[in-house]
Amino acid sequence: MTPCHFFIYIRIKLDIMNILVCISNVPDTTSKINFKEGNTAFDTQGVQFIINPNDEFGLTRAIWLQQKEGAKVTVVTVGDASCEPILRKCLAIGADQALRIDLQPQDGFEVAAQLAAICKKEHFDLIITGRESIDYNGGMVGGMLATLMDMPYVANCIQLDIASNEVGVQREIDGGKEVLNAKLPLVIGAQKGLVEEKDLIIPNMRGIMQARQKPLDVISPEEISPASKVLTFEKPSEKGPVKLVDADDIDGLIDLLENEAKVL
Amino acid sequence: MAVIVYIESENGSPKKAGLEVASYGRAIADAKGLPLVGVGFNVTQREDLNAYGVDTFYNMDTLGEVNFDVNRYSEAIAQVVEKEKASTVVVSSTSNGRYLGPIVAIKTNAAYLSNVVALPTTYEPVQVKRTCFTNKAFNETQSTKERTVLSLSSNSFGLHKKQSTVTFMDGTYPSLSSTLQVKSVEKVTDKVSIADADIVVSGGRGLKGPENWHLIEDLAEVLGAATACSKPVSDMGWRPHSEHVGQTGKPVASNLYIAIGVSGAIQHLAGINASKVKVVINTDPEAPFFKAADYGIVGDAFEVVPKLTEKLKARTQ
Numbered sequence A: 001m002t003p004c005h006f007f008i009y010i011r012i013k014l015d016i017m018n019i020l021v022c023i024s025n026v027p028d029t030t031s032k033i034n035f036k037e038g039n040t041a042f043d044t045q046g047v048q049f050i051i052n053p054n055d056e057f058g059l060t061r062a063i064w065l066q067q068k069e070g071a072k073v074t075v076v077t078v079g080d081a082s083c084e085p086i087l088r089k090c091l092a093i094g095a096d097q098a099l100r101i102d103l104q105p106q107d108g109f110e111v112a113a114q115l116a117a118i119c120k121k122e123h124f125d126l127i128i129t130g131r132e133s134i135d136y137n138g139g140m141v142g143g144m145l146a147t148l149m150d151m152p153y154v155a156n157c158i159q160l161d162i163a164s165n166e167v168g169v170q171r172e173i174d175g176g177k178e179v180l181n182a183k184l185p186l187v188i189g190a191q192k193g194l195v196e197e198k199d200l201i202i203p204n205m206r207g208i209m210q211a212r213q214k215p216l217d218v219i220s221p222e223e224i225s226p227a228s229k230v231l232t233f234e235k236p237s238e239k240g241p242v243k244l245v246d247a248d249d250i251d252g253l254i255d256l257l258e259n260e261a262k263v264l
Numbered sequence B: 001m002a003v004i005v006y007i008e009s010e011n012g013s014p015k016k017a018g019l020e021v022a023s024y025g026r027a028i029a030d031a032k033g034l035p036l037v038g039v040g041f042n043v044t045q046r047e048d049l050n051a052y053g054v055d056t057f058y059n060m061d062t063l064g065e066v067n068f069d070v071n072r073y074s075e076a077i078a079q080v081v082e083k084e085k086a087s088t089v090v091v092s093s094t095s096n097g098r099y100l101g102p103i104v105a106i107k108t109n110a111a112y113l114s115n116v117v118a119l120p121t122t123y124e125p126v127q128v129k130r131t132c133f134t135n136k137a138f139n140e141t142q143s144t145k146e147r148t149v150l151s152l153s154s155n156s157f158g159l160h161k162k163q164s165t166v167t168f169m170d171g172t173y174p175s176l177s178s179t180l181q182v183k184s185v186e187k188v189t190d191k192v193s194i195a196d197a198d199i200v201v202s203g204g205r206g207l208k209g210p211e212n213w214h215l216i217e218d219l220a221e222v223l224g225a226a227t228a229c230s231k232p233v234s235d236m237g238w239r240p241h242s243e244h245v246g247q248t249g250k251p252v253a254s255n256l257y258i259a260i261g262v263s264g265a266i267q268h269l270a271g272i273n274a275s276k277v278k279v280v281i282n283t284d285p286e287a288p289f290f291k292a293a294d295y296g297i298v299g300d301a302f303e304v305v306p307k308l309t310e311k312l313k314a315r316t317q
């Protein structure tokens, strides 16, 4: 038995749920966004990178499944070596192992296709992506990955209850929510609601120490072309100063909104 | 060859987001000299399709299935795309539009570009302006595929009427079995949703507590607006999560956004910046929101907002 076969054997034997959490490395939410090289590239200088907030909600939900059901949690990112600190952070939060597909992706399709290649090699019962990444905001990787894998996808996922193979999920929709039944394998797009802000796990010293021992494997990318490319970036034009209206002049405000801004 | 638009509907009538997509698709169809083909589910009202320039409309009768079904909807759209040999497909940026877009793109071997805010600058290849970094910037993206699915940001193109005579076609609603089944839909029916709203009234921590939210709700009611809140307000449970707007909450792209007792943190502004006109009411003249707003009142929400609501009420009577 090769180590790989042994691993599959153990997994089937013990029926361990195998979870993949897809992690996007994004600029901290307070970052000022600047561009370089004639506005053709994002300027990362001075920018702090974080785990994409939606992915962190998803990771936390996965860790709960690990703690309660003994699930195995793998985190994966498609990115260059600069992404490793956030993968280490995921390990410190509790993920069992990390994978980095060594490629600076050009678009969401490329990410989805690279992730699909991994998912074809190892079976994952549950694949968690974020609703969207806060940098390129494609909101596309989860749906694309699921479709490439011929798996169902639940976008904007705000609840997930797994009882053996039966899964109860909820999806936020405009003006309400949808309650669904699903089965594993399944892909979800995580967002706040799946867990709450207060549930997020801040790594402790022990977690950080353990993370150093956990595997972080670097995988060579497959030959896959992106479906689009960004040519140039631009910042929104500076807006004029605010028009202040006196607190006693409510009519003045209504007049401006009605006749100048024409929004009433 | 055709331009395809997915026209979202409710109770048989196209929704505003669907008509904006039709307006945008019509402009592309005109630029390329192609017909505009709509796809929709259980659409019975045709006047709007004529008024917004749809030439052909594939209506899928879901035979009593009332719930949105991502697998069957995306398959139905993909089939029309293949049949019409469409190179451009447009969906809206509603939650269902953004759900379908990437799936339809994979099914039809297309590139998918979301957050589109303008007409393409070139068509071969398709190159288009999009927002990125949660509205902190824009980019020009080029599709490297022959087919492109675009998801149009709400309120970025607007409604543009153009008369046509629509030919109705009965589409076949594909029968696909899926492990994903909608059990129920819970909608807050008496309220305008943030995604659909022209006006959004938003409250922050400056309102002091949930018991004061009638200020926000009353103002929203006279304006026919949706209500929203800042992240700490939903984190503290003053308001439901579905009202949390900003970089990590719901995006807002309304015509008018009124922020009351919201300081204007960068993460809040990022998510609401796509709104056309912004109004701030805040006691602190140094609050960062004043730098982002078009109109502002330095004042106490507890005094200003009831007066504003009264005046607006008097105006509508």
Ligand SMILES: Cc1cc2nc3c(=O)[nH]c(=O)nc-3n(C[C@H](O)[C@H](O)[C@H](O)COP(=O)(O)OP(=O)(O)OC[C@H]3O[C@@H](n4cnc5c(N)ncnc54)[C@H](O)[C@@H]3O)c2cc1C
Pocket (backbone or CB within 6 Å): A029, A053, B203, B204, B205, B206, B207, B229, B230, B231, B232, B233, B244, B245, B246, B247, B248, B249, B260, B261, B262, B263, B264, B265, B266, B267, B268, B271, B281, B282, B283, B284, B287, B299, B300, B301, B302
């Ligand atoms: C990773 C991350 C993601 C985040 N994402 C989001 C997000 O998506 N959305 C979001 O909103 N925030 C987000 N935040 C939080 C953000 O940084 C701010 O903390 C938050 O927006 C502040 O909310 P607020 O304006 O309601 O409260 P405060 O900042 O406390 O502001 C309250 C304001 O009310 C004013 N005020 C007080 N009394 C009155 C009165 N009587 N009348 C009128 N005005 C009054 C005050 O002058 C003050 O400006 C995020 C933070 C982080 C770290």
Ligand SMILES: Nc1ncnc2c1ncn2[C@@H]1O[C@H](COP(=O)(O)O)[C@@H](O)[C@H]1O
Pocket (backbone or CB within 6 Å): A021, A022, A023, A024, A025, A052, A054, A055, A076, A077, A078, A079, A105, A108, A111, A128, A129, A130, A131, A132, A133, A134, A136, A137, A138, A139, A140, A141, A142
């Ligand atoms: N480079 C990446 N590596 C791994 N996962 C990613 C990457 N980019 C995006 N994702 C995942 O896909 C989700 C949606 O991203 P996006 O389609 O870019 O909005 C994110 O929340 C992540 O879970």
